[in-house]
Amino acid sequence: MTLTSDTVSREFGSGCIILSAKSGAVTQFVDSSNPCRKFLLESGRQQWHSSAEHSWGSGHIITENSAGRWNVHSPLPGHSTEGLYSEFRPLPQLSLQITRSFGSSIVERFRFTNTSNAPLSIRGLGIQVPMADVYDDAETSLAENVNAHIFTGGSWSWAIAQPMSGRGNLLGLIVREGELWSYSLESRNQSNSSNIRGHFVLNVTDLAHNPASFGGQPEIKLLPNESYQLTWEIAWFDNISQFIAATKPPAEFSSFSARTESSILVLNSTIPPQTKSPHLQIERTSDGFALSSTKHGTYSVDIGNARTEVNFHLPLQELVRRRCHYILQYQRSLDREGLLSYAFVPVNTTTFLTQTTNGWSDWTDGSERIAMPVLLQLAAMRGWIDGPSIDPVLESWSSFARSHLLNENFMPRRGSQDNWSGPRLYDMPWLAQFFNDRYRWHGRSKDLDVAFKILERAFCLGVGGFLAIHLSETVLAVIKSLELAGQEDRSCQLSTQLVDCAMHFANMGDRIPRHEVNYEQSIVAPLLNLFIDAYTLTKREIFLSRLKQSLPWLLSFGGPQPHARLHGVSIRHWDGFWFGCNRQWGDVFPHYWSTLTSTVLLRMPRKLRTAETDRIAEAILRSNTANYQSDGSATCAFVMPSTVDGRAAHVEDPLANDQDWHLVMWLRLLDENIIQLD
Template identity: 45%
Template sequence: MSVTLTAAQQAAIERSKREAQATSNLTEYAGSALKFGNGRALLDQQTGAPVAFINDDNPERHYLLDDSVSWHTSDQYWGSGYAITSLGGAQWNKPHQYEVSGGEEHQIFAITGTGLALDVTRTGGERLTERYEWRNVTNQTVTITGLGVQAPFNDRYPGASKSLRECVNTHIFAGGDWSWVLAKPMNGQGNRLGLIVREGAINAYSIQSRNQVTYSDVRGHIVLQVTDQAINPDSFGGQPSIVLEPGESYVLSWELGWYADEQSFLSATDAPATFSSMSATVGQSIIVTTEREVKAIGGGLTVQRTDTGDVLTADHAGTYQLALVDGDARAHTEVLFHKSLKDTVNDRARYILKHQVAHEREGVLAGAIVATDVRSGVHFIDASWNDWSDGSERIAMPVLLQRSLNLGFLEEPLRGPAQQAADRWRDFAEAALIDETGAIRRGSGLPESEFGGRLYDCPWIVSFYTEHYYATHDEHDIDMALKIFDRAAEIGGEHFLSIEFAESSATLAHVLEVAGRLEDAKRLRARVVASADYFLKLGSDLPYHEVSYEQSITAPLVSLLLEAHRITDRAKYLDGALERLQWLLSFSGPQPDSRLYGVAIRHWDGYWFGINRQFGDVFPHYWSTLTAEVLARLPQSHRTKETDVLAKAIFEANMANYGTDGSATCAYVFPSNVDGRAMHQADPLANDQDWHLNIWMRMIAEEDFPSD
């Protein structure tokens, strides 16, 4: 396999290898511990901070970052943090005193310069209870505008095997007094560690140490925030200030426990409300069942109380914040109302044709469809930054135009221009992105040595050619598609988990078969099976794919095995797919938030694809629809009402990435702040997000999943 890696990628591989080989000495730990359930919290001998949560049924699982991780230090130990007040800002880390006795720990911190002192109590038992009490120790009013507690969950990718064996996917719901965190083993097996707020509130979360870590294998240090008003006052529906008179206190208390599955954890959260769904099409409604008062935060959302619950409606597409209030208790979340899939596709096609075709360029290059700043309409084309090139992920846009045409989605005035743009894009691709052997390069401005340097792009261009063939019946299209896949196989495609490889292969094989090219179809399907055999043999030792491990490695793996099962009907492929489906679903959380429910964790695309070049959790990210795609392609014997509901929720969540005018965002960076920079906002670049619409449309075309 000939793939060119950047210096950053090479460095990331080396770092992942080092951290994969590194081991923690926790098994020989001699310090204090607090028992809870069938596990214990190990306490640092110098500070008393928890440095590990150990579950006796799964002692290899590292729920927290530890000393084997080069960028994790005592400055980010569990329970340390920072405060910003009307008197100043400071961190706490080392207590002035602490003691452990009788299954209980006490710590006292003086947060110098803030007017606050902090008392921490940890108590073991069936659950580990932690109580943080910030006291005003001055003789004047102190207003708290920033308050964050470190929660360094081990959410990172030190290679697939170690990730699956040791690491956790951490799902955060910062919903005010209805807040929790669920750390799920990355292989989907064994006890989950759950944190549930019982007193006080978590109104936001942030990420630290992210931009200092130069690649995509780490999520960073998670900080749970009582308030982030000082940095991002409007995030998560608005951040509160906490006013303490002399001698007054603010208390945050939560409990940590082990849970056998997601449902048992959710039952323990004592949710104050249930939602009929987190997303709905404009014109439909969302029903909230709660004893609390439901209030819209901001305009546009209508709340009507009825005998059956609070009915939420909206006249315009968008995300809407709401609060659930009961006296001083206040929870918050957001819901989404979106246009129909057909209307959204038409909006995007109209916007792409008007704003994202590179008409200003000379010759065939004018047929490219490129990333665009939605604020100004200016095109972003940069050969030196692959994710702003005129190829690669931007292939989504010509696929969208051609697929929506073929499906009959586009309105009459758009059909002619869309087909013309698709035809011109084919000319552009053949002149600038594909060489005579069928190898692909990521952009027209790259040197010829880059042809064949990236296998991800191959199934995407094959998808375009297959769709173009459906429209034109030009056999040149399927010749080119087959040529690209043949070349991809020569340079290692069967040993690489390209996104949409299985699906594109299946569609092309069907086209070849209908065209009477049976041997070509047979060869293509044989490659799918050979690739499935290769990855079954590897087990959890998956190779590096630009990131050491991620959801968009696991989803194509499950899809590959499902397709091999469709081709052969051999049980080993279905069994392998179902085992790895648990790996895949671990990336998705059950947070009652329209941007989060079912959406897989991904935390680097704002940096690589956006204008703001910002690392940090992206919710929703369009590749989360790969999980929905897998669920929709399960054999009928394994599809359930629950899997269909989850798939639909993921497809709908990604509607948040499109503006009502057809503009779009490549990345909504979700945390309230990342390394002190205010986030919880959409990047202004329309770039690569349309794969979500493409996947949904293909699911409809193949009758695997209904439209909305």
């Protein structure tokens, strides 16, 4: 144990905890094998982090007629280097005792006691755990920051702080007594924007803010002198598997998302699963229980005091067909004149009113909305929708794109009304996809010419130093088309540029440049797809080596939560604000760009793929079907937390906007014969 003037350090397991010498409050956890890793936020490093309001173990309580907070950074009379015993009075009628004990792990207990002569109803109770899930530059993020994976399943609740590098010890928190029924985020607003995830609040209940979230929030009733106790254990773990075993799951699920009319098996459960939904069937089998549904949707499942969620989705072909019909019926701008009437735009699925741009670049008729004509074309090419009737619509969209999304030099605009921003490199591979697919469908050289010139212009604009989503896959597809068309010079040009781009990033190591966000999963996934495609073209070992080195970075974004919206799905926490009409920050689960991880895992060389990576890829593909309804409507963002800055969330944004890239990527994997249609 090391003592300084301000802090004390106490070892446990393979690391230590840093405590305030004055109050006993937790200020940091340190992994002895990597002392630079920051598992908790630090006020000196993150200026928006308040060590008082948001310190580890601080919290809030709401009753039927009062509310209060407690702050563990206040001087505590009972703390010592051997443990902690402290008392608070967050409300006049309620006392809180916090104890902490040390061993190979740390055990913290929060005991809430009704000290009044009348019954007390607790309707909100949350505890702060400020894990350092922030995006600095890539090099710093990989070396020092963590991804926080949270699962609040009642008595089956836990949280992991996992190094963003995917390597090194994990810090795990496991509930051993009591329940957590939801989580919230604080400090998530436009002041902090997209590079921070915010402050985490683990909720025993959030009934006061959002009664229906996470399958329903309980009311905690305490009689006079009665107590409620929450106990959790904090320890170091070598890997995810070791952590999951330590959580002692009440059951094992064969999967969390599945096609309708198939089954999800629940094994090793001594308690029969239960659900409040009449659409979810539960049947006992010889070795457990089988969950099934013929109705597309997500369903809460309880196993005793534990809860999770499963997802059943329409068969892919039927889901795509219904989505395409919805797009054609509701997401065209037929009120506008000329070619503008052929654009595809966001729509409010509650009112069916299309969303005008309003000067907001993520609501334009270009950029991410390009997914809609790409999806329609892929579906028509597969015969899933009627090609002869849809082709004139796509031909008109092609003319719209040439006139309003590209200038004469093939430089893109974010939309027909975007007259103020410069070219966006992200948009160029998406436009090239569309025109290459038209060539594949009709064999017209003019479409292939446009696809090539878009990519040629993209490299002139610097895309070779930018990890644009779908860049390498699109370049590889256009190379194949050029070769089949006998255009060897152009094919060689793009091949050289793609390999040069891959070599550029291979030489950069972990010094990945920032894009629209400092660092994120949708930067790492294009990097890995770039290495995959450069290896396909050249068989150079450097690309295979860099792929192996970087793969843990990608996998660390997705957690092992036993939940349909979370299992394997990468963290993303800003698109409700940028793409939705509710303009709400906070975790979006599942987010369609999480499907990029599936493309990497399934496109990797066969010698790198495993049964586990294939399983994760399938889980992500299926989980994203939760973003569509059975009528073909969709949401661009399901904001997961119960509340964000005190505002109720855990809700779908009404805007159908950019989510269709998930279906596009799934169809691409089918077209490349990487997976089979189930």
